[in-house]
Structure formats: structure tokens, C-alpha cells
Amino acid sequence: MTDNQGLPNYSGDPQGGGGFNNPGPPPNNNLVWAILTTILCCLPFGIVSIVKSTQVNTLWAQGQPAAAQEAANAAKKWAIISAVVAAVLWVLYILLFVVLGVFAASVDVNNYR
Numbered sequence: 001m002t003d004n005q006g007l008p009n010y011s012g013d014p015q016g017g018g019g020f021n022n023p024g025p026p027p028n029n030n031l032v033w034a035i036l037t038t039i040l041c042c043l044p045f046g047i048v049s050i051v052k053s054t055q056v057n058t059l060w061a062q063g064q065p066a067a068a069q070e071a072a073n074a075a076k077k078w079a080i081i082s083a084v085v086a087a088v089l090w091v092l093y094i095l096l097f098v099v100l101g102v103f104a105a106s107v108d109v110n111n112y113r
Helices: 031-040 043-061 065-106
Strands: none
Touching: 031 043, 031 065, 043 065
């Protein structure tokens, strides 16, 4: 098989862009979200997200597209978990200060003399 210039076409893609084992572009590794949730949200879950996102390109290069997609999905899942945990902790933190403020406002300091 040759292309239109008479050169051999070794690619499985009619466009000549990829090999037989390359089903397309690699999945999104979600590394940006993993880093942002690590810095801004919940550190332990963000680190898991970073580890999973760095596995995506390695697995893709090894010819394991299913495992690469699974790692990409796991990276996204852990980034979302990190953001949700951080949001819940911030709500609890604000709620604690509201409760303490209401309690402090309701205490009559004149009775403790």
C-alpha cells in the first residue's frame, strides 16, 4: 500500500496519522484540576488525583487505552471528591463561627461579676 506520492503507508489510519494500536488521542488526564484541588482544596485527595492523572499518559504510551481511560476517570473522581470535601469543611467552619457568634451574643456578661 502506498500513499499518493508513491511512499509506503505503514499507518492503519487512512490519513497517515496513527498506527494500528493508536485508537485516537489520549484521554484528558485532568492534571490541572488535580493540581488546583491539591493546592486549594483537600491535600490528601488531591495527591491521589495527581498520581492518577500522571498515570494516564504512561498507560496510553504503553498501549493500554482502557487502563488510561480508567486512570483519567479516577483522577477526575478524586479531584471532585477533594473539591466537595473542601466545600463541606468550609461550610462547617463558617457554621461553627456563626454558632459561636450567636452564643457569645446571647451570654450576659453582667451576671458573672
